[in-house]
Amino acid sequence: MTSADEIISVKNVFKIFGAQPETAMKMLTAGASKKEVFEKTGQVIGVFDASFAVKRGEIFVIMGLSGSGKSTMVRLFNRLIEPTSGSIYLNGREITGLADKALLDVRRKEMGMVFQSFALMPHMSVLENTAFGLEISGISEKERHSRAREALAQVGLAGQEHSYPHQLSGGMQQRVGLARALANDPTILLMDEAFSALDPLIRSEMQGELIRLQAEQKRTIIFISHDIEEAVRIGHRIAIMEGGQVVQIGTPQELISQPANDYVRTFFKGFDSSRILKAGDVARLDPESVRKLNGQAPQFKAGLPFGYLIDEGGQLLGVVDIDTSGAGGSTHYTQHQQHPVFTDTPLHEVLEIAANLPYPVPVLDRSGALTGTLSKSQLLQTLSRH
Amino acid sequence: MSEFSFLDPFQVVTIPLGDWVESTLNFLVHNFRDVFRAIRWPIDQVLNGVEYTLQSIPPSIGIILSSLLGWQLAGKRMALLCFVTLTLLGLIGVWSESMTTLALVLTSVFFCALLGIPLGILCARSDNLERILRPVLDAMQTLPAFVYLVPVVMLFGIGNVPGILVTIVFALPPLVRLTNLGIRQVPEDKIEAARAFGCTPRQMLTRVQLPLATPTIMAGLNQTLMLSLSMVVIASMISVGGLGQMVLRGIGRLDMGLATVGGTGLVLLAIFLDRLTQAMGARTGADPSLRWYHTGPVGFVLRLFGAKQPVGRSKTA
Numbered sequence: 001m002t003s004a005d006e007i008i009s010v011k012n013v014f015k016i017f018g019a020q021p022e023t024a025m026k027m028l029t030a031g032a033s034k035k036e037v038f039e040k041t042g043q044v045i046g047v048f049d050a051s052f053a054v055k056r057g058e059i060f061v062i063m064g065l066s067g068s069g070k071s072t073m074v075r076l077f078n079r080l081i082e083p084t085s086g087s088i089y090l091n092g093r094e095i096t097g098l099a100d101k102a103l104l105d106v107r108r109k110e111m112g113m114v115f116q117s118f119a120l121m122p123h124m125s126v127l128e129n130t131a132f133g134l135e136i137s138g139i140s141e142k143e144r145h146s147r148a149r150e151a152l153a154q155v156g157l158a159g160q161e162h163s164y165p166h167q168l169s170g171g172m173q174q175r176v177g178l179a180r181a182l183a184n185d186p187t188i189l190l191m192d193e194a195f196s197a198l199d200p201l202i203r204s205e206m207q208g209e210l211i212r213l214q215a216e217q218k219r220t221i222i223f224i225s226h227d228i229e230e231a232v233r234i235g236h237r238i239a240i241m242e243g244g245q246v247v248q249i250g251t252p253q254e255l256i257s258q259p260a261n262d263y264v265r266t267f268f269k270g271f272d273s274s275r276i277l278k279a280g281d282v283a284r285l286d287p288e289s290v291r292k293l294n295g296q297a298p299q300f301k302a303g304l305p306f307g308y309l310i311d312e313g314g315q316l317l318g319v320v321d322i323d324t325s326g327a328g329g330s331t332h333y334t335q336h337q338q339h340p341v342f343t344d345t346p347l348h349e350v351l352e353i354a355a356n357l358p359y360p361v362p363v364l365d366r367s368g369a370l371t372g373t374l375s376k377s378q379l380l381q382t383l384s385r386h
Numbered sequence: 387m388s389e390f391s392f393l394d395p396f397q398v399v400t401i402p403l404g405d406w407v408e409s410t411l412n413f414l415v416h417n418f419r420d421v422f423r424a425i426r427w428p429i430d431q432v433l434n435g436v437e438y439t440l441q442s443i444p445p446s447i448g449i450i451l452s453s454l455l456g457w458q459l460a461g462k463r464m465a466l467l468c469f470v471t472l473t474l475l476g477l478i479g480v481w482s483e484s485m486t487t488l489a490l491v492l493t494s495v496f497f498c499a500l501l502g503i504p505l506g507i508l509c510a511r512s513d514n515l516e517r518i519l520r521p522v523l524d525a526m527q528t529l530p531a532f533v534y535l536v537p538v539v540m541l542f543g544i545g546n547v548p549g550i551l552v553t554i555v556f557a558l559p560p561l562v563r564l565t566n567l568g569i570r571q572v573p574e575d576k577i578e579a580a581r582a583f584g585c586t587p588r589q590m591l592t593r594v595q596l597p598l599a600t601p602t603i604m605a606g607l608n609q610t611l612m613l614s615l616s617m618v619v620i621a622s623m624i625s626v627g628g629l630g631q632m633v634l635r636g637i638g639r640l641d642m643g644l645a646t647v648g649g650t651g652l653v654l655l656a657i658f659l660d661r662l663t664q665a666m667g668a669r670t671g672a673d674p675s676l677r678w679y680h681t682g683p684v685g686f687v688l689r690l691f692g693a694k695q696p697v698g699r700s701k702t703a
Contacts, residue, residue: 107582115575119576120579123598132583135593136589137584
């Protein structure tokens with residue numbers, strides 16, 4: 001990854017809440033633990049030595065339980081909270097040292113924020129609320145209203161311009177909140193538990209909407225959540241925070257297959273891992289069971305129940321039942337008739353196919369070449385592990 | 387002079403507070419006469435303007451205009467209330483005195499708003515200022531009016547202007563307190579959202595804090611108005627005219643009739659002003675989609691001329 005791909009990079013950021021952050025900072029650099037610092041000075045550590053980067057155009061989810069510092073983290077990006085030490089770069093420019101005016105500019109142009117509590121202004125209409133950020137930036141009424149209307153149309157609220165927040169349902173209010181953030185056309189969208197206050201159906205609808213908007217506009221989104229289902233559904237990459245520290249960063253698959261510690265593991269406890277694991281993550285290739293069909297009868301090792309035949313290009317031709325046709329000498333094979341399973345097919349779609357097949361499911365890459373097989377016992381083992 | 391005793395040290399050790407105040411006052415009167423003249427001037431101008439206007443409107447026209455204002459602000463019941471209270475004021479024969487009192491009250495409320503709202507805003511911004519100002523406000527509210535009536539007379543003389551000054555002293559605190567409270571009570575998430583979108587402190591104040599604090603500030607204005615009304619009676623002791631003067635004269639001459647008429651006039655005026663300002667406060671908290679020009683006589687006239695109704699409206703106010 002080159003630095004041009006990074007839109008935000010965070011380097012050794014600490015945030016200490018309390019009256020004497022310097023004392024606490026000194027203790028931390030001397031190697032004291034967070035607990036010691038709290039007991040000796042009464043200073044609470046919000047973020048502890050965070051270093052990571054957010055890539056351009058991705059949905060980056062910061063996950064953690066309450067008190068893990070995730071909401072503090074997101075407020076450090078637009079400096080609603082000032083970091084105690086460390087630096088944050090936006091597009092290579094350090095935003096931690098910006099003067100007031102430049103900081104206002106960053107907030108107005110680069111970052112849009114959506115809040116858990118919606119935080120709409122009750123005395124403004126939906127249109128005025130949406131145009132709020134533009135109004136603050138001093139954009140003329142005509143232009144800001146037309147841009148606000150566009151943003152409202154994007155979130156499916158066209159026609160509601162003249163309603164007031166109290167007349168709308170929670171889901172609609174949060175759409176206004178989203179439209180308000182989008183109207184500025186910010187480089188980065190910061191979403192602080194934006195959907196946590198919504199009921200499950202509306203929440204999943206809004207998640208879908210967000211995924212759609214992101215796919216259309218390729219905007220970088222930093223999303224805070226405490227809900228693993230949500231994080232996995234919308235996040236390209238997830239950072240897990242515990243007690244102010246970033247414990248692990250990775251794609252959902254990486255986190256579920258190689259959790260860094262028990263904290264990460266507990267997050268996925270009870271999570272239906274068949275929904276994020278792909279067939280390719282579990283499939284294994286046993287070279288003994290695959291033979292090329294080049295005119296002569298293929299030879300399989302005795303004892304193997306099934307063999308797979310491929311052509312010169314690696315394409316799967318069919319399956320040989322070795323037990324009935326014998327270990328060698330037969331060119332007779334059954335064609336694999338089932339709906340093909342590819343490496344990126346979600347595991348939960350493979351379950352039914354595997355159940356109906358007598359032999360392990362062959363897994364293909366997108367060109368149709370055999371990359372591995374998936375037996376029922378492999379599937380069961382994988383699912384029981386998580 | 388008696389010997390110093392530990393059991394009763396205050397026979398000897400005393401602070402001559404009274405003497406200090408007197409000499410300070412004498413000093414001020416002798417050296418700063420021009421400053422006090424200068425303070426009188428703006429109050430005099432505003433008061434004369436308001437009183438001249440109110441006195442020159444004929445009673446019938448005044449009643450009709452107030453009723454229309456009541457209708458505009460809070461609907462037809464309010465209009466009826468305005469009509470009844472003002473008509474009663476005329477019927478008991480105190481119209482002119484009421485207008486003088488109204489002018490005094492409006493002038494002092496005007497100056498209270500001029501001083502109190504900015505002061506409240508500053509208080510909301512600075513905890514230190516609030517800490518300093520709070521005992522001062524307490525003193526202003528609890529100090530008996532008679533205590534500062536005398537120095538005010540020495541510095542400003544007698545008449546309506548010093549009357550307004552003592553009224554301001556008494557009526558200012560609730561406005562400062564409630565403006566401060568209103569701004570401090572603006573929900574944190576709204577403030578944070580405004581900051582996140584790049585509000586300057588000034589934009590924060592005018593676009594977020596003041597609009598959201600308006601109902602509370604209006605409640606403060608209502609309190610200030612009521613306190614002014616009660617103070618103009620006491621201020622009549624330093625020769626302030628109007629209804630208070632009637633009450634004072636009635637008491638002085640043991641003329642119960644005159645005192646009762648003056649008192650009734652004050653109560654009627656109080657009901658009128660209180661309901662009207664409360665209605666103004668309630669408006670700011672009401673459905674913001676309903677603009678003021680959609681209701682009341684203005685809305686009525688606009689509808690007559692075929693103006694469009696706002697969408698989604700269920701009933702006329």
